[in-house]
Amino acid sequence: MTGQVPAFEMGPDTAALMRLRSLELRARLVMEGFWHGLHRSPLHGSSVEFSEYRPYSIGDDPRNIDWRVVARTDRHYIRKHEEETNLRCPILVDLSPSMEFGSGSVTKRDYALTLAATLAFLLSSQGDAPGLLTFDSALVEYLPPRRRPGHLRSLLLALEKRGKGGVTNFERPFRRVAELARRRGMVMVVSDLLAPVQELEGPLGLLVASGHEVIVFQVLDPEEREFRMGGAARFRDMETGRELVLDPALAADRYRARMSAHLEALRGMCAQLGIQRVLCGTEQPLQRVLEGFMDQRTGMSRVRRKEGAR
């Protein structure tokens, strides 16, 4: 696949990129390539947004009085705005044992961490406040969205912290985010989403219902999509430890069918909830994935604008 993409668009090779130990350096490299190739602000969210009206009380700044309301109703109301800061965007990263899988030299975890770090860089460089929540069977690390010097570095450090393992639990971390990030913002989820759709629907729906804009990056290994695993063997589930003896040649067709069904169901669910879903294969260069994401996003914003004009 790398051979089909011109080198200047690609940036560094994914395998070579993942060999860099420093997550910060990886993220910078991706971002630079991204800037060079795109030169476009990734996120155009306005941070000066109307929040609510409140009766004026003595001591309030008279500049905030909405004079139009005074003219209409003869009452003094304060027009409250969203905080003057930029967009707050917690990034949720799945660190469960299944993310350790990698048929080639790149594991899904490495890929997801680099992706999360790159996103954090992008947000930070644009003046937004990135936050972080990593989870597996429990919450591993949480950094609330901030925009202050040094925050990005501690975020990168937090990203590298490992959890205890166990079966991925989406319910608890997502609920936690919904509780902590009360102000509307953007929530990015980086995970393989290898769980029944019914289990995912609730937590994602909760985030959407909290008023957040949710973007899901689904990271998958090519073997997980195609399942060409060589000869018969005992397969062990990396999360539950369950073992199955099977012959991939016999099981591959059924696997692919069920995997496609799962992806289709996910797609349907995301469309229904208004979640932007980005499918990332670990064999794909990150820049390419981000470009695709941006294209998709601009398309969506155009659609939104058109819908708004109508």
Next chain:
Amino acid sequence: MSFLAPLFLLAGLAAAAPVLFHLVRNRTREVKPFSSLMFLEETPLRMEQHKRLENPWLLFLRVLVVLLLAFGFARPFFARPQLALSGPGTRTAVLLDVSGSMRREGLWKQACAEAEAVLSKAGPSDEVAVFSFDSELREVFGFDRWREASPSERAARVRNALAEVQPGWDKTVLDGVLTEAALRVARAGEGAALRLVVVSDFQEGAKLDGVQGYQWPAGLQMVLKPVAPRETQNASLQWLRGESLGDAPQVRVTNSPGATVEQFALSWEAPGAGSQKKDVYVPAGQSRVVRLPEQGAEVLRLSGDREPFDNRVFRVPFEPRRMRVLSAGLPPDDGPRSLAYFLKRAFPKTPAAEVEVADPAVAGWAGADLVVLGEKASPDQVEAARAFATKGRMILVPAESERVATVLGALLGRVGAIEARGADYALLAGIDYRHPLFLPFADPRFSDFTKMHFWRHRRLDFSGVENVEVLARFDDGSPAVAQARLGAGAVVVLGSSWSPQDGQFALSSKFVPWMNALLEVSSGRAEGPKLAVCGDRLPVPAGADSVRFPDGRVEPVEKGGFFAGTREPGVYEMQPVGQKIAVNMAGEESRTQPVSMDRLQSLGLPLAAREETGGGGARDLEAVQVEGRQKLWRWLVVFALGCVGVETAVSAVVSGRKMKEGVS
């Protein structure tokens, strides 16, 4: 090539195991981690046909290691040609323990079975003799009889001889028996391998110390065949001394270590004793002394013990003796200057005996045990005393003055008596401590007579009398104590008297024991041993000529000799004196815990390394020695270890290759 342990060659069959493993190796052992099995289902495996062995070199190495180890454990050696020739046979002595502890249930059967095993393995060139032993070695079937019998009859004859042997009650003196048996086997002939097969329960009470450091005959091998009973716990009884003084009888009840039964009961076995029992609690490995009510019974029984062979003990009930001493011709008792005064006090009443000193005019001559004859005795009295002494009793004649010659003359014949003159005092010298009268003083603690001074004494002249034995002399050489035979009895003459005017005899510590010794010798009822153990030689008391066994039969015994027939426990009676002796099994036999094999080995017994089979014993021994010199098994084990090393390296290479294939 020969093998010392050929059965180990069967372990070579284990070489099939690696072949099977190489054939049935299944690829599904490989474990592949996968992110999630939620879209997977178990599928039937297509079994790959392994018609071809995997990794033949590895297989070869593994099979080789197994074969080398099996071969090494079989202890191979290159036999020398002379080993194949038949040499002289083995001379085996089977020693069967017939001590009291072998009476336990099942032991004798086991012992006979062991003897039978030796007989069945004996080859035509072997010689077998059977001995039984307890405190001494007894021949049951000797080497001579074996040689005389034809080979086909030998075993049957030994069996016949063995059928008459049963365990007895004697104690085990294993050390003496072993050394004697070793000598007998060694002396029975030349040129054969010597073997002692000892079949015993090897109980703790067996005497074993004597074999330590014993120089065993060269070439002798000892095979120990312990026989073990079904019941290992045992309680036993043992009388305590002190009973003869008339105390309540005391018995010690001992329980074996590790016993589970700790509650016992004691009861007398006598018609009038009833079923009255005394409960005794004895913890395992401990003993308790129990005081029993005197009921005059001879047998005490212990109940509650699971091993009954030593649960009955015998005793002779205590009866105080009543004796009479007659004094005739002594001056009347007029205080502490007279002889009669001290004579009455010479026989104090004890729990064991009650002695009456009487005048023959009052008490008569019948039933007297001793007569003391003074110089004033009338001729009738002297004649009566003479008649008394000829029946086997004794007369004591103290020489109060020269007038004693009259009495002695009437009794013995012509005896001279002259008042001795000279030194201030005389001492006793030349005492015959072997004589029963002086036996109580034989111990050096009591043999000092130098503090006993005689102020006055008489020089007695027995030159005219036959059968006179001087037991002690004064330091001037004249007889101080002389014994002259008179019929079956004797006259004991003192060269002085015990009057304080004559000397310090009556006031010394020797007087009372000496007079009592005289009384006992005279009465013939000396306090002999009342308790003995089986196998003891009992002294035959004076006057006894036969012995009544516990089962009622009576056998004559040598007078004044020893009776050695105490084979069974029970009460023996010396007749006609009526002295009873209770014989019990030796207490050591009740200590039935087996001696550990470590202790037996530490005694330096020439134990055989392993039991050889009958006829080929010598050849096997030589094979062991040849194999011990060659030690081929060491090289085989070294080679096997080398193969293991190579196998490890090869399998590392193979698995490394496989992993690479798996990754690609």
